[in-house]
Amino acid sequence: MNRTFRSFLSLSIACLIGVNAFAADQSLKVLLVAGGCCHDYKTQTQLLKSGIEKRIPSEVTIVYNPSNGTDARFDIYEKDDWAEGYDVVIHDECSASVTEKPYVARILATHENGVPAVNLHCAMHSYRWGDYGKPVEPGADNAGWYEMIGVQSTGHGPQQPIEINFDSGDHPILKGLKPWTTINEELYNNVQVFSGTSVLVRGEQILPPSRRALRDNPQAEPTKATAVVGWTNLYGPKETRIFSTSLGHQNGTVEDDRYLDFIARGVLWATGHISEDGTVDEAFTK
Numbered sequence: 320m321n322r323t324f325r326s327f328l329s330l331s332i333a334c335l336i337g338v339n340a341f342a343a344d345q346s347l348k349v350l351l352v353a354g355g356c357c358h359d360y361k362t363q364t365q366l367l368k369s370g371i372e373k374r375i376p377s378e379v380t381i382v383y384n385p386s387n388g389t390d391a392r393f394d395i396y397e398k399d400d401w402a403e404g405y406d407v408v409i410h411d412e413c414s415a416s417v418t419e420k421p422y423v424a425r426i427l428a429t430h431e432n433g434v435p436a437v438n439l440h441c442a443m444h445s446y447r448w449g450d451y452g453k454p455v456e457p458g459a460d461n462a463g464w465y466e467m468i469g470v471q472s473t474g475h476g477p478q479q480p481i482e483i484n485f486d487s488g489d490h491p492i493l494k495g496l497k498p499w500t501t502i503n504e505e506l507y508n509n510v511q512v513f514s515g516t517s518v519l520v521r522g523e524q525i526l527p528p529s530r531r532a533l534r535d536n537p538q539a540e541p542t543k544a545t546a547v548v549g550w551t552n553l554y555g556p557k558e559t560r561i562f563s564t565s566l567g568h569q570n571g572t573v574e575d576d577r578y579l580d581f582i583a584r585g586v587l588w589a590t591g592h593i594s595e596d597g598t599v600d601e602a603f604t605k
């Protein structure tokens with residue numbers, strides 16, 4: 320092998336390594352924290368991981384607590400730099416009775432300092448204390464988690480299909496997506512929608528009359544419930560991007576391509592890789 324060819328080969332290998340390194344740098348580092356009450360998180364974490372990695376050049380790291388209680392905690396949150404090395408955090412935990420304030424403050428401080436978040440389903444009902452059934456006051460002791468999310472919710476009605484309607488069809492997250500009707504899902508209530516929240520999607524659910532209603536009036540008609548089910552928020556002094564949806568109770572919803580498309584675009588928006596016209600940065604398309 321002559322010197323010229325060896326030099327050419329070395330240069331080619333170096334260039335190839337450089338291209339591969341560049342490509343690796345374009346992979347989003349996603350932290351998915353999941354576990355707790357009331358959901359099949361063992362399955363849903365895998366559905367989310369594969370669905371996101373299929374749609375976005377990314378590496379999804381799962382932190383999973385198999386506990387099925389509302390007291391589920393996560394060791395990763397026990398240190399101040401718990402999100403170091405990640406581009407975005409997906410909160411998919413259901414930890415309603417975890418009320419240790421320094422623990423919750425560590426989570427929130429990370430997002431206040433600029434790490435974006437995507438909040439799914441029961442994350443809305445986590446880390447709550449005090450009289451959270453009433454609208455919390457901004458800055459109040461029990462307002463921090465709700466202020467990060469952007470919507471305060473406390474419960475839901477029966478599982479019935481939810482008709483999805485786009486409230487802000489020109490938002491970058493929604494470009495190219497179409498409304499749909501879910502399988503049986505939980506429509507989370509809206510105790511309050513904070514002033515800085517941008518509503519993207521509303522859900523409408525037809526509820527059959529309750530047993531009590533039918534007892535009082537055998538001719539009782541179904542009722543209609545409506546709530547915000549998808550939104551964005553700019554959180555804290557750095558206006559950290561936060562995307563949230565209360566959808567995602569059933570495995571069948573989480574594996575739905577329409578849901579996964581919605582989540583993937585929320586991740587891309589939160590990390591700043593979707594332009595105002597809805598175009599995804601070329602490096603983050605598949």
